[in-house]
Amino acid sequence: MPAGEQVTPDPERMPVMSGADILRFARTAALGYPLRTALSVLAMAIGVAAVVVLTALGDGARRYVVGQFSALGSNLVIVLPGRSATGGFNPVNVVTSTPRDLTVEDAQALLAAPAVRQLAPLTVGTSEISFGGRLREVVLAGSTASLKDVRHYQLEPGSHFLPEGEAGRVAPVAVVGAKIRDEVFGTQPAIGQLIRLGDRRLRVIGILKASGQGMGMNTDELVVVPVALAQSLFNSNTLFRILVEARSRGQIEAAKAQVLDILKARHGGEEDVTVITQDAVLATFDRLLGALTAAVGGIAAISLLVAGILVMNVMLVAVAQRTGEIGLLKALGAREADIRQLFLAEAAMLSLFGAASGYLLGEAGAFALRSFFPVFPAYPPGWAVAAALITALATGLGFSLLPAQRAARLDPVQALMRH
Amino acid sequence: MALIELSGIERAFHLGDSVVHALAGIDLVIKAGEYVSIVGASGSGKSTLLNVLGLLDRPAAGSYHLEDRDVTTLSANEQAAVRSRRIGFVFQSFHLVPRLTAAENIALPLLLAGIAPAEREARVGRALREFGLEQRARHRPDELSGGQRQRVAIARATIMQPALLLADEPTGNLDRATGEEVIRLLEALNAGGVTLILVTHDPALAAHAQRQLVMEDGRLKSDTDR
Numbered sequence: 001m002p003a004g005e006q007v008t009p010d011p012e013r014m015p016v017m018s019g020a021d022i023l024r025f026a027r028t029a030a031l032g033y034p035l036r037t038a039l040s041v042l043a044m045a046i047g048v049a050a051v052v053v054l055t056a057l058g059d060g061a062r063r064y065v066v067g068q069f070s071a072l073g074s075n076l077v078i079v080l081p082g083r084s085a086t087g088g089f090n091p092v093n094v095v096t097s098t099p100r101d102l103t104v105e106d107a108q109a110l111l112a113a114p115a116v117r118q119l120a121p122l123t124v125g126t127s128e129i130s131f132g133g134r135l136r137e138v139v140l141a142g143s144t145a146s147l148k149d150v151r152h153y154q155l156e157p158g159s160h161f162l163p164e165g166e167a168g169r170v171a172p173v174a175v176v177g178a179k180i181r182d183e184v185f186g187t188q189p190a191i192g193q194l195i196r197l198g199d200r201r202l203r204v205i206g207i208l209k210a211s212g213q214g215m216g217m218n219t220d221e222l223v224v225v226p227v228a229l230a231q232s233l234f235n236s237n238t239l240f241r242i243l244v245e246a247r248s249r250g251q252i253e254a255a256k257a258q259v260l261d262i263l264k265a266r267h268g269g270e271e272d273v274t275v276i277t278q279d280a281v282l283a284t285f286d287r288l289l290g291a292l293t294a295a296v297g298g299i300a301a302i303s304l305l306v307a308g309i310l311v312m313n314v315m316l317v318a319v320a321q322r323t324g325e326i327g328l329l330k331a332l333g334a335r336e337a338d339i340r341q342l343f344l345a346e347a348a349m350l351s352l353f354g355a356a357s358g359y360l361l362g363e364a365g366a367f368a369l370r371s372f373f374p375v376f377p378a379y380p381p382g383w384a385v386a387a388a389l390i391t392a393l394a395t396g397l398g399f400s401l402l403p404a405q406r407a408a409r410l411d412p413v414q415a416l417m418r419h
Numbered sequence: 420m421a422l423i424e425l426s427g428i429e430r431a432f433h434l435g436d437s438v439v440h441a442l443a444g445i446d447l448v449i450k451a452g453e454y455v456s457i458v459g460a461s462g463s464g465k466s467t468l469l470n471v472l473g474l475l476d477r478p479a480a481g482s483y484h485l486e487d488r489d490v491t492t493l494s495a496n497e498q499a500a501v502r503s504r505r506i507g508f509v510f511q512s513f514h515l516v517p518r519l520t521a522a523e524n525i526a527l528p529l530l531l532a533g534i535a536p537a538e539r540e541a542r543v544g545r546a547l548r549e550f551g552l553e554q555r556a557r558h559r560p561d562e563l564s565g566g567q568r569q570r571v572a573i574a575r576a577t578i579m580q581p582a583l584l585l586a587d588e589p590t591g592n593l594d595r596a597t598g599e600e601v602i603r604l605l606e607a608l609n610a611g612g613v614t615l616i617l618v619t620h621d622p623a624l625a626a627h628a629q630r631q632l633v634m635e636d637g638r639l640k641s642d643t644d645r
Binding site for chain 1: 473496510514579
């Protein structure tokens with residue numbers, strides 16, 4: 001007889017629904033309304049995917065720029081003629097009309113600086129290359145043997161770069177980019193051929209490996225010749241840049257100061273050159289693009305907020321639709337906490353599933369970006385992925401507190417009357 | 420032994436400016452194992468009385484002792500525990516969860532009480548056999564006939580072996596033959612020791628009960644025991 005085995009229910013010691021049962025029940029609830037569930041999962045997924053793809057794009061841009069700078073050479077200090085405008089008003093600028101040119105001799109003098117390992121003078125212009133009746137306009141760079149090491153150029157097998165020493169400045173030789181080789185020589189071997197460049201005849205001694213990228217100058221379409229040769233072709237004795245490599249990363253600032261001192265002394269006490277360090281530029285770009293990525297990620301995160309509000313709506317509808325069921329559960333002995341947990345578990349499931357599928361969607365999008373633009377390393381940064389997933393779960397759960405509470409507080413008599 | 424002792428139970432509802440006294444000073448003692456029917460016109464307060472007995476509604480005044488324990492002063496969680504262990508509900512509209520199978524619906528109270536899956540399965544299996552629902556265990560409510568649905572609901576109401584079974588118009592949505600079948604089932608449970616309280620507006624059905632209460636305007640108009 002049931003009444004005989006009387007138990008005194010003690011709510012503190014009474015067992016409660018197990019976590020597995022809560023999850024199973026919430027799952028049947030979510031699957032019971034597939035369209036509603038699919039829509040909120042989709043909203044959450046789009047939010048997370050947006051964060052993943054957009055931050056992948058932003059961080060890809062950052063990596064691309066950083067990569068480009070690294071390809072430029074390491075520990076680089078770049079000297080360019082003219083004072084940068086940031087110096088403000090300077091009476092000296094008023095008296096002297098134009099800054100003094102940078103010369104090959106200036107470059108030579110910089111080798112005396114203790115913090116400088118090596119350097120390459122650089123003069124740049126355009127010229128015409130002709131071979132076998134074919135004519136093509138090219139970007140011509142005049143420099144020395146050191147340019148290869150300073151800029152980390154790779155050569156194709158069997159190639160030589162400009163010769164070392166005095167010969168390197170005047171020898172009638174040229175190193176050409178891979179694209180020039182393809183377009184001018186076709187399938188013929190290029191090395192050893194004589195080409196005409198402006199009014200000079202030069203022998204091709206090397207080919208730069210195809211790189212497809214290169215900040216400022218695309219090496220694939222470049223022709224490198226000795227600096228004196230280039231200057232006489234351009235009929236000028238000025239340099240476009242001096243690329244200086246410091247002895248180490250720590251020596252970059254020292255090299256910069258020494259370079260400035262030497263050039264100031266050579267230019268009659270006037271600071272008429274600008275010295276920039278790659279590190280400073282790099283750090284600026286890194287910061288800038290990092291901030292951009294964070295901003296874009298933040299904007300995308302707004303869609304997560306919207307998704308959270310949608311989850312709240314969906315859960316409010318769920319509470320309204322299942323009012324009778326909530327009343328029944330209460331009649332069967334469910335406590336407020338049980339009802340709350342059931343609805344929160346359902347919301348958590350929606351959010352988790354949405355976040356997970358959004359992550360996969362985002363990774364797929366980033367993968368597609370990388371496939372279409374191979375040079376662009378569009379990988380979503382780890383912090384953004386973590387933030388997107390945590391935000392998705394937090395908003396999903398946070399916005400479900402109100403509906404869950406509303407369900408838990410329903411008056412069972414009223415709830416049972418609605419069916 | 421008195422299972423239920425009500426004294427001076429009051430419950431009023433505010434409808435706009437007017438106050439409806441759904442229960443106006445109910446005194447009632449029901450012994451364990453009794454079979455009691457409550458009849459009355461709609462608005463007489465019979466459903467409110469049932470809700471109070473089932474701890475779904477709190478009276479405004481008066482005391483309610485269930486198994487010699489004052490349950491009106493219990494916290495919400497304690498009342499939930501009493502509902503879980505001591506009270507079973509059977510509703511006119513069955514109140515089955517549409518997405519769950521018959522077996523899952525019957526298992527709901529066990530689930531909420533945190534009873535382990537193995538024991539749950541054994542008890543649900545026994546209930547399915549006892550109520551002749553073995554062939555229907557995996558069917559959803561919309562695949563069941565009205566009589567089968569109410570059998571599932573009764574199996575669910577008794578799965579926790581409650582002392583008190585509250586039935587609110589259990590045959591209201593059923594045809595006569597099926598309704599009688601359900602009543603026989605409830606009476607068999609009562610014969611097994613469960614106290615059965617049946618609310619109906621059908622005097623013929625009410626006449627089945629050993630003790631008949633008639634309600635009018637929130638008061639007990641007649642009681643065959645008095």
